[in-house]
Amino acid sequence: MFEWGFFGLLMSNGILIGLMYSLIAMGFVLVYKATDAINFAQGEFVMIAGFVVAAALGVYGAPLWLAVSVGLAGMIGFGFGLERVMLRRLIGRPIIAVVMATIGLAAVLRGLGPLVWGAETRPLQLPISDEPIVWGPLFIPPIQLVGAVVSLFFVGAFGWFFLKSRKGIAMRAVADSQQVAMAMGINVERYFALAWAMTGVVSALGGIVWGSLLGVDVHLALVGFKVFPVVILGGLDSIPGAIVGGLIVGVVENVAAGYIDPYVGGGTKDFIPYVLMIVALMVRPYGIFGKSIIERV
Numbered sequence: 001m002f003e004w005g006f007f008g009l010l011m012s013n014g015i016l017i018g019l020m021y022s023l024i025a026m027g028f029v030l031v032y033k034a035t036d037a038i039n040f041a042q043g044e045f046v047m048i049a050g051f052v053v054a055a056a057l058g059v060y061g062a063p064l065w066l067a068v069s070v071g072l073a074g075m076i077g078f079g080f081g082l083e084r085v086m087l088r089r090l091i092g093r094p095i096i097a098v099v100m101a102t103i104g105l106a107a108v109l110r111g112l113g114p115l116v117w118g119a120e121t122r123p124l125q126l127p128i129s130d131e132p133i134v135w136g137p138l139f140i141p142p143i144q145l146v147g148a149v150v151s152l153f154f155v156g157a158f159g160w161f162f163l164k165s166r167k168g169i170a171m172r173a174v175a176d177s178q179q180v181a182m183a184m185g186i187n188v189e190r191y192f193a194l195a196w197a198m199t200g201v202v203s204a205l206g207g208i209v210w211g212s213l214l215g216v217d218v219h220l221a222l223v224g225f226k227v228f229p230v231v232i233l234g235g236l237d238s239i240p241g242a243i244v245g246g247l248i249v250g251v252v253e254n255v256a257a258g259y260i261d262p263y264v265g266g267g268t269k270d271f272i273p274y275v276l277m278i279v280a281l282m283v284r285p286y287g288i289f290g291k292s293i294i295e296r297v
Contacts, residue, residue, distance in 0.1 A: 005137030010258040011251060012138045018230075018250020019148035020209060024223055025230045025242035026154060027202040032236045033162065034171045034195030035087075036178075037098035043224015044109035045199065049075050049207030050216040051113050054122040064127065068208060075200030075207075083193045106221075114218050124211035147209040151243070154202065159239050171195060175237070229277035235290025244288055249273045 024046060031039040039045075052074050056067035086105070090098050128146060132139040162168035174181045174191045182188050207216075210223050227246075234245025257269040280287065 014254030022246030050211030079200035235287030
């Protein structure tokens with residue numbers, strides 16, 4: 001007999017995890033909307049942010065507000081510095097040059113994190129109860145609820161920024177064509193730096209939320225890899241797509257794991273998102289909300 005309570009539990013957990021995926025996915029979208037390139041180091045940004053906040057809390061005994069402030073400021077500075085030192089030199093170059101640069105950066109950061117803060121898993125304790133919120137058949141972990149609320153807030157904020165603000169419209173113009181934007185008097189370098197700084201903010205928040213859920217070590221960077229199906233499904237240049245893609249991936253992987261894992265011994269959750277990604281690339285390669293412009297590199 002079909003158990004609606006169990007199905008509702010899988011759905012609710014999938015929705016909350018999906019919204020937490022969306023928070024990381026927004027980092028991909030922000031960079032893509034400004035530079036038209038994919039940041040393959042997004043997961044490593046999240047890992048570094050998690051290391052900074054966890055070290056500030058655990059090693060240096062900083063209060064939470066200070067640790068979070070250091071994490072946010074550090075990632076904004078890191079984004080600015082990265083754009084200034086490395087990415088500014090790639091303006092006007094083929095997109096593949098930026099893509100390969102971010103792949104190299106990801107490898108460097110994966111080595112740098114454990115080198116500076118150690119290879120052991122560090123806890124990132126937030127003043128949030130571990131006791132689930134029980135609502136009928138639903139068991140809602142409070143940290144997932146907080147992550148979902150943070151994601152929704154920033155989706156609204158970034159959506160307003162790109163649709164209504166002058167800076168957001170200029171950033172979209174830069175993404176459409178860097179050469180045309182420069183010809184129109186838009187300071188492309190400034191908007192590149194702004195995009196990477198905004199990605200730093202999202203990465204810091206993602207590192208805090210996911211680090212609290214999973215602990216902080218080099219494996220936290222894999223969250224970025226797991227978010228690839230979300231951005232491919234929703235559309236690389238769409239903030240609403242990041243939310244919809246996150247919800248679809250979160251719900252499908254949880255429901256599949258709940259009903260298929262008992263028969264196959266587990267592991268469904270690890271590959272189902274990539275099945276969705278492959279199907280999306282075959283049927284709608286620009287995603288549900290993405291631009292119907294495909295560039296092969």
